[in-house]
């Protein structure tokens with residue numbers, strides 16, 4: 648049985664004062680809900696603050712992206728080790744905003760996935776199709792290409808390590824991100840099942856263990872239905888993760 652996972656992606660939001668209020672409210676609000684896992688992915692400058700508030704609370708924290716190299720002359724970049732040094736256990740990779748706005752590719756996401764595994768960071772790989780791709784019936788083709796790039800990059804040793812680290816996949820249809828349009832639970836289930844089958848081509852045991860979470864306008868009001876689908880193992884929450892009450896309600900729906 649897979650444990651549900653709810654990840655808050657703060658994107659480029661927050662400041663020291665509001666973060667403190669938000670995180671303290673989460674700590675109190677989630678203290679009695681221990682049957683799911685929770686993560687907040689905060690902007691890098693606030694990782695230190697997040698660690699000092701969340702350490703030993705059971706809520707984990709992570710980065711929103713990472714560079715594939717260990718160190719070097721890469722101005723503005725952050726290495727996997729820098730994230731683990733700040734206590735991160737997770738990192739988001741291949742988010743559609745990174746792909747669309749910052750021109751990241753399937754191959755670069757795969758390289759960062761590999762580098763994260765080597766640094767003991769659990770990657771959360773985001774996959775999903777745009778509205779045009781969705782309307783053209785290309786959802787499975789796009790998601791398969793995003794998944795297969797990672798599968799092809801991981802050698803057997805790193806794939807085994809990715810299993811140990813409980814790698815996560817997130818289905819985020821781009822047309823549902825920040826738009827208020829959510830995939831129906833049935834639409835999400837269909838793609839999640841497809842993603843699981845894609846992992847099974849590499850390793851059946853991994854496919855049954857891997858958590859596949861849904862992202863795209865997840866709210867308190869639609870979370871329970873989405874999470875009740877057999878292959879939906881929780882959510883990746885953007886806007887609603889900035890509102891403590893709403894995020895807590897979503898986390899409770901995952902219990």
Ligand SMILES: O=C(CO)COP(=O)(O)O
Pocket residue numbers: 656742819823824825826827862863864865883884885886887
């Ligand atoms: O991009 C997302 C999470 O990574 C989803 O964002 P919203 O929940 O704001 O639609």
